[in-house]
Amino acid sequence: MQGTTLILILAAMSFAAFFFGRGRSVALVGGPRHSTALHSLPGYYGYFTAIWCLLPALAVLLLWVLLEPRIIVALIVKGLPEAQRSLSVGELDLLLNNIQNLAAGDAISGDLDAALSEAATRFQDYTTVSRRILAASTLAVAGLGGAIAWRRIRPDLRARNRVEGIVLLALIAASSIAILTTVGIVLSVLFEALRFFQKVPISEFLFGLNWSPQTAIRADQVGSSGSFGAVPLFTGTMLITGIAMFVAVPVGLMTAIYLAEYSSSRVRNIAKPLLEVLAGIPTVVYGFFAALTVAPWVRRTGESLGLEVASESALAAGLVMGIMIIPLVSSLADDAINAVPSAMRDGALGLGSTRAETMTRVILPAALPGIIGGVLLAVSRAIGETMIVVMAAGLAANLTVNPFEAVTTVTVQIVTLLVGDQEFDSAKTLAAFALGLMLFVVTLILNVIGLVVVRKYREQYD
Amino acid sequence: MQASKTTREKVEAGLRRRRRREIVFQLSGMLATTVGVMFLGVFFVDLFAKGSTAFMQTYIRIDVEFAEDVIAPDGEIDLAYADFDGLVRTALRNEFPAVSGRSERRELYRLVSIGAGYQMRDMIEAKPALLGSKETLWVPASSTVDMYVKGNIDASIDEALRPLSDAQVGWIESLRESGRLESRINSALFSNGDSREPELAGIRGALMGSVYMLIVTILLAFPIGVAAAIYLEEFAPRNRWSDLIEVNINNLAAVPSIVFGLLGLAIFINWMSIPRSAPLVGGLVLSLLTLPVIIIASRAAIKAVPPSIREAALALGASRMQVVFHHIMPLALPGMLTGAIIGMSRALGESAPLLMIGMVAFIVDVPSGFSDPATALPVQIYLWADSPERAFAERTSAAIIVLLAFLLVMNLTAVIMRKRMERKW
Incomplete structure (x- = not known):
C-alpha cells in the first residue's frame, strides 16, 4: 500500500472518529438539548476521540519508517553467504546498494550472481511484507485508539482540558524547533569540524598563510599538497566586508538622517519603498550584476586610470555588497535616531544650533550605541553573504589588501569545496565545515552583541 | 552691555561657516539617498536592456519532408533511431542548392538549432499520419544566428573574430529577404527545461523546482511558525527557557x-x-530559514490585537485556548499571512543554501514530484550566469526579470493585504 493512501485513510478515520466521539457524548446525555449536562462542548469529545485515533497511529508510522531500513538490511545480511558476510563495511555497503538497485530493477555494477539475485528477491519480499505489516498495524492502532477513547467518553470526562493539554504540548514543540535548529547547526558543523581538526591541526588552519585545498586521491599524484591555512580567506573576507561597510555605513546613515530630518514627506514616501526594493532583490541577482556589469566597469575605469585591475576584483564585489546592505543600515539607523526623545532635539534647536549641529552633536551621540549595534548586524550580514562573492569574487586565495586584486572569501570556499562530487570524509569537504564553524561563531557573536545593543538602547529612551 | 555684544559678534563671526556646514550636510544626505535610488535605476535599465531581447527568438522557416525511408525504414515509425537531423539538413540543402562541399554545408547546417530535429520527432510522435507528407515548419535558429539578428554580432569586423562566417551572414540575409526568418515570442523559455543550447534552454524546470520547494516550505513553516508565535506570546511563562527561545529566534534570523x-x-x-x-x-x-521570519511577523500580529478582546473573552468564561483560537487567531491572521508571504518571497530568492544540498546539477527534465532531482529559479540564474555564451547572458537577465516579477507580485500582495485588512482599534 502506498504511503499517501495510508495517510489519507488515517485522516479519514480520525475525521470519522470526531463524529463518532461527538455523537456518543450527545447520545449519552440524551440528545443535543441536554448537552449542558456534559462537562465540555460536544465538539471537544469529538476532538478527543480523533486525537486518540490519529496520534498513536502516527507514532507507529514514524517509528516504523525509521526502523524499517535497518531491520531489512540486518535480515538481508543475515541471509547472505558466509564469504560475503565477512566483507569490510565499505564493500558490504556496495553489495547492499547493488541488491537494492537490483530489487528496484535498475542497472547494477559488477557481476550478477545467484546469491545476489536471490538476495534481491528476498529484499523485495521483505519490503512487501514490511509495508503490509505497517499498514495493518497503523490502521489497527488507529482503530483501537479511537475505540478506547470512544468508550471512555462519559458526561463528566474533562474533554476540553485533555484536548487543550495536547494542543499546548504541540505549541511548545513548535516553539522548540527554533532551539532544535540551532542545536542542529552547532552539532552538524561542530562534529565535521572536529573530524577536520584531527586531520589538520587547528593551529595550521587558524594561522597558516597558504590555502590550497586540493588533496591527493592517489598517493603519487602531482600538485596535491593540500594546505589548509585559512588566513588568506579571513583577510579576503575582511577586505570585501571592509569595502562594503565603507559604502554602506556612510550612505545608509546619511540616507536615514536625510529622510528623517530634511526630506519632505513626499520624497520620503517615494524614497523609502525604493530603498526597500533594494533589500528585496535576491543576492544572486546582485551577484550577476556585480560580475557582468560592475566588475567590467571597475576594470575599464581602473585601466583608464593606469591601474592594474583583476577582472574579479574585490572592489566590484565589495561595492555591490555595500549597495545591498544600505537598506539594512539605514533602517536600523532610522530606528536608533527615532528612539532619541524629541525633547533632546527640540532643546538643541531651541538653543540655536543648526539642524546639522543638532544631528551631529546631540542626536547621533545619543543614538550611537544603537547605530553601532546596527553596523555590527550589517557586518555579520556582509561576512555571511555568499552569492555576490561566489559570482563576482575570485577563487584564488591571495593574501593581499589591494582592493584591485582578486581575493576569495570563507563563503566562496565553502561553496567551491562542497559543490561537486567528493567523498564525504575527505579533508577537503571537512574543511568546508570547519570554515562553516568559523562563520557561524563569528556571526553569532556579532549578532548577539548587535541585537543586545540595539534592543537595550531602544528601551532606554522609551 | 559690552559682554553681550562680544557674544553676539562671536556668534555672527561663526554664522557663515555654520550655514555652509549645514548646507554641505544636507547635500551629502541628499546625495546618499540619490546613490541608492540611482543604483536601482541603473540596475533596472541595465537588466531590461540585457534581458528584454531574450523574450524573442529568431525562427527559420524550412520545408521538410517526413520521408518514409528515413523515419520508418521497416514500415514502423522508429522514433529512437530515425535521423530527423538528416531530414532538417536535407531541407536546408534544398533551400540553398548552390552550397556544396563538406565544410560549407556544415556551416549551413549550423544556422538551425538542433532543436529542429526534436521538433520533427515530437510532431510525428503526436500525429503519425504526417509520415510521408511535406510540411512547412518554423524551427528555432541557432543562438549565434539569433545573436546576429538581434544585433549583438557585428558583421563588419574581421571574419575570423566573429562566430559567423561571411557565407553564413549571406545566407541569413537571403533568408530574411525571402521572409523565411522571423522574430517570434520565445515560448521555449517558458516551456523547456535547462539545455546546453541557449536557444532551447528554458526556465520551466527551475520554476517547477521552486514551486515544489515553496509548497514544502509553506506547509511546514507556516503552521509551525504560527504555533510557535502563539506559544511565545500567549502561553510561555517568562523564564530562562522562553528567553533562550527568544534569543535563538532573533539570532536564527x-x-x-x-x-x-x-x-x-x-x-x-x-x-x-x-x-x-x-x-x-x-x-x-x-522552511528552517523562513521560520524565524514567520515567527517574528506572527508575534507582531498577535501583539497588535488589543487586550480588550482577550479580556472580554476571558470574562465570558472562555478558556485561554478558546481565546486564542476563537478570537485572537482570526484577528491576527492577516498579519500572519503577510509575514508568511514575505517569508516565502525570501525563500524564493534564496540560493546559497541550495548550492550546498546539490540543487546545482544540470537537470534537463522538468521535475514532477517532491523527490525528483530539481533546481530552483535563482540557482538556474547562477548556473546560466556562469555560461560563457552571449546568448546565455541574455537569458540570465530574462530569468532574473521573471524572478523579480514573481517577487514583485508576492510583495505587492503582502502590501495590499496589509493595507486592506489592517484594523485600527
Missing part, C-alpha cells in the same frame, strides 16, 4: 543562509539520507 545549507547537507542528506537535489530537502532547509 541573522545566521548566514549558507550555514543552513551546511545543516541541510549534514542532517537531511547525510544523516537522514533524503535524496540529494530533491525539492523536499530544499523545502526543508528553506
Whole structure:
C-alpha cells in the first residue's frame, strides 16, 4: 500500500472518529438539548476521540519508517553467504546498494550472481511484507485508539482540558524547533569540524598563510599538497566586508538622517519603498550584476586610470555588497535616531544650533550605541553573504589588501569545496565545515552583541 | 552691555561657516539617498536592456519532408533511431542548392538549432499520419544566428573574430529577404527545461523546482511558525527557557543562509539520507530559514490585537485556548499571512543554501514530484550566469526579470493585504 493512501485513510478515520466521539457524548446525555449536562462542548469529545485515533497511529508510522531500513538490511545480511558476510563495511555497503538497485530493477555494477539475485528477491519480499505489516498495524492502532477513547467518553470526562493539554504540548514543540535548529547547526558543523581538526591541526588552519585545498586521491599524484591555512580567506573576507561597510555605513546613515530630518514627506514616501526594493532583490541577482556589469566597469575605469585591475576584483564585489546592505543600515539607523526623545532635539534647536549641529552633536551621540549595534548586524550580514562573492569574487586565495586584486572569501570556499562530487570524509569537504564553524561563531557573536545593543538602547529612551 | 555684544559678534563671526556646514550636510544626505535610488535605476535599465531581447527568438522557416525511408525504414515509425537531423539538413540543402562541399554545408547546417530535429520527432510522435507528407515548419535558429539578428554580432569586423562566417551572414540575409526568418515570442523559455543550447534552454524546470520547494516550505513553516508565535506570546511563562527561545529566534534570523545549507547537507542528506537535489530537502532547509521570519511577523500580529478582546473573552468564561483560537487567531491572521508571504518571497530568492544540498546539477527534465532531482529559479540564474555564451547572458537577465516579477507580485500582495485588512482599534 502506498504511503499517501495510508495517510489519507488515517485522516479519514480520525475525521470519522470526531463524529463518532461527538455523537456518543450527545447520545449519552440524551440528545443535543441536554448537552449542558456534559462537562465540555460536544465538539471537544469529538476532538478527543480523533486525537486518540490519529496520534498513536502516527507514532507507529514514524517509528516504523525509521526502523524499517535497518531491520531489512540486518535480515538481508543475515541471509547472505558466509564469504560475503565477512566483507569490510565499505564493500558490504556496495553489495547492499547493488541488491537494492537490483530489487528496484535498475542497472547494477559488477557481476550478477545467484546469491545476489536471490538476495534481491528476498529484499523485495521483505519490503512487501514490511509495508503490509505497517499498514495493518497503523490502521489497527488507529482503530483501537479511537475505540478506547470512544468508550471512555462519559458526561463528566474533562474533554476540553485533555484536548487543550495536547494542543499546548504541540505549541511548545513548535516553539522548540527554533532551539532544535540551532542545536542542529552547532552539532552538524561542530562534529565535521572536529573530524577536520584531527586531520589538520587547528593551529595550521587558524594561522597558516597558504590555502590550497586540493588533496591527493592517489598517493603519487602531482600538485596535491593540500594546505589548509585559512588566513588568506579571513583577510579576503575582511577586505570585501571592509569595502562594503565603507559604502554602506556612510550612505545608509546619511540616507536615514536625510529622510528623517530634511526630506519632505513626499520624497520620503517615494524614497523609502525604493530603498526597500533594494533589500528585496535576491543576492544572486546582485551577484550577476556585480560580475557582468560592475566588475567590467571597475576594470575599464581602473585601466583608464593606469591601474592594474583583476577582472574579479574585490572592489566590484565589495561595492555591490555595500549597495545591498544600505537598506539594512539605514533602517536600523532610522530606528536608533527615532528612539532619541524629541525633547533632546527640540532643546538643541531651541538653543540655536543648526539642524546639522543638532544631528551631529546631540542626536547621533545619543543614538550611537544603537547605530553601532546596527553596523555590527550589517557586518555579520556582509561576512555571511555568499552569492555576490561566489559570482563576482575570485577563487584564488591571495593574501593581499589591494582592493584591485582578486581575493576569495570563507563563503566562496565553502561553496567551491562542497559543490561537486567528493567523498564525504575527505579533508577537503571537512574543511568546508570547519570554515562553516568559523562563520557561524563569528556571526553569532556579532549578532548577539548587535541585537543586545540595539534592543537595550531602544528601551532606554522609551 | 559690552559682554553681550562680544557674544553676539562671536556668534555672527561663526554664522557663515555654520550655514555652509549645514548646507554641505544636507547635500551629502541628499546625495546618499540619490546613490541608492540611482543604483536601482541603473540596475533596472541595465537588466531590461540585457534581458528584454531574450523574450524573442529568431525562427527559420524550412520545408521538410517526413520521408518514409528515413523515419520508418521497416514500415514502423522508429522514433529512437530515425535521423530527423538528416531530414532538417536535407531541407536546408534544398533551400540553398548552390552550397556544396563538406565544410560549407556544415556551416549551413549550423544556422538551425538542433532543436529542429526534436521538433520533427515530437510532431510525428503526436500525429503519425504526417509520415510521408511535406510540411512547412518554423524551427528555432541557432543562438549565434539569433545573436546576429538581434544585433549583438557585428558583421563588419574581421571574419575570423566573429562566430559567423561571411557565407553564413549571406545566407541569413537571403533568408530574411525571402521572409523565411522571423522574430517570434520565445515560448521555449517558458516551456523547456535547462539545455546546453541557449536557444532551447528554458526556465520551466527551475520554476517547477521552486514551486515544489515553496509548497514544502509553506506547509511546514507556516503552521509551525504560527504555533510557535502563539506559544511565545500567549502561553510561555517568562523564564530562562522562553528567553533562550527568544534569543535563538532573533539570532536564527541573522545566521548566514549558507550555514543552513551546511545543516541541510549534514542532517537531511547525510544523516537522514533524503535524496540529494530533491525539492523536499530544499523545502526543508528553506522552511528552517523562513521560520524565524514567520515567527517574528506572527508575534507582531498577535501583539497588535488589543487586550480588550482577550479580556472580554476571558470574562465570558472562555478558556485561554478558546481565546486564542476563537478570537485572537482570526484577528491576527492577516498579519500572519503577510509575514508568511514575505517569508516565502525570501525563500524564493534564496540560493546559497541550495548550492550546498546539490540543487546545482544540470537537470534537463522538468521535475514532477517532491523527490525528483530539481533546481530552483535563482540557482538556474547562477548556473546560466556562469555560461560563457552571449546568448546565455541574455537569458540570465530574462530569468532574473521573471524572478523579480514573481517577487514583485508576492510583495505587492503582502502590501495590499496589509493595507486592506489592517484594523485600527
